[in-house]
Amino acid sequence: MPAPRAAALLTALLILGVPTGLLHAQTAPPSAPAEVAELPVAVVDVQGIMRAAQAAKAIHEQIETRRSAYQEEVSAEEKRLRTVExxxxxQRSILAPEAYQQKVRQFQSQVAEVQRQVQMRKRELDETFAKAMNEVRKSLVSVVAEIAEQRGIKLVLFKSQIVIAEKSLDVSDETLKRLNERLPTVKVDLPPLK
Structure with missing residues (x-):
């Protein structure tokens, strides 16, 4: 909507709204303050718990150990490919052009295969990590539901979505404690090494 039309519409609404509001204010009887229904609410820091949970730390450790082992294999393969290169x-000056081109194609094929293997392993590790962290997330939700039921909490909000909340509403510490008791570690099904 163009600015002049928007301004005209706003002016019209204000003109119509002011008298109506004045008349309504004159005829409305005074009323009691509105009662606010109490809604038992809690706040939970899911991101913080997912970083601090023992099981999540164990998952990170297992994944990083495997990633390091993969990196060692990749480094050895890169060294071998540099030697081949x-x-x-x-041999370029010694070999016939066709023979040299054939060896270049073979080398490029080896490089492409190594790159494909690296990408496949990265994808496998990412999928394995996501699957293991999902176990932690499921247990976290279960713990939060249990706390909510025990305390009669009707609504649980993510701390990351809240601007200001009373500290007493935060159940993150209790959630983390129970999660660590319930799920101290997760065995990650890692893909095999080469």
Whole structure:
């Protein structure tokens, strides 16, 4: 909507709304303050719990250990490919052009295969990590539901979605404590090494 039309509409609404509000204010009887229904609410820091939980830390540790092992394998493979590339460069002047091109294609094929393997392993690790962390998330939700039921809480909000909340509404510490008791670790089904 263009600015002049929006301004005209706003002016019209204000003109119509002011007298109506004045008349309504004159005829409305005084009323008692509105009663606010109490809604038992809690706040939980899911992100903080997912970082601090023992099981999540164990998952991170297992994944990073495997990632390091993969990196060692990749480094060894890169070293081997550099040697092959250097040998290929030395053979360029010795080999016939067709033979050299064939070796170049073989080398490029080896490089592509290594890159494919690296991407596949990264994807496998990411999927394995997500699956393991999902176990922690499920247990976390179960613990929060249990706390809510025990305390008669009707609404649980993510702390990340709240601007201001009374500290007494935060059940994160209790949730973390119970989660660590219920799920101290998660065995990650890691893909095998080479």
């Amino acid at each position: 250097q040998d290929l460069a030395q």
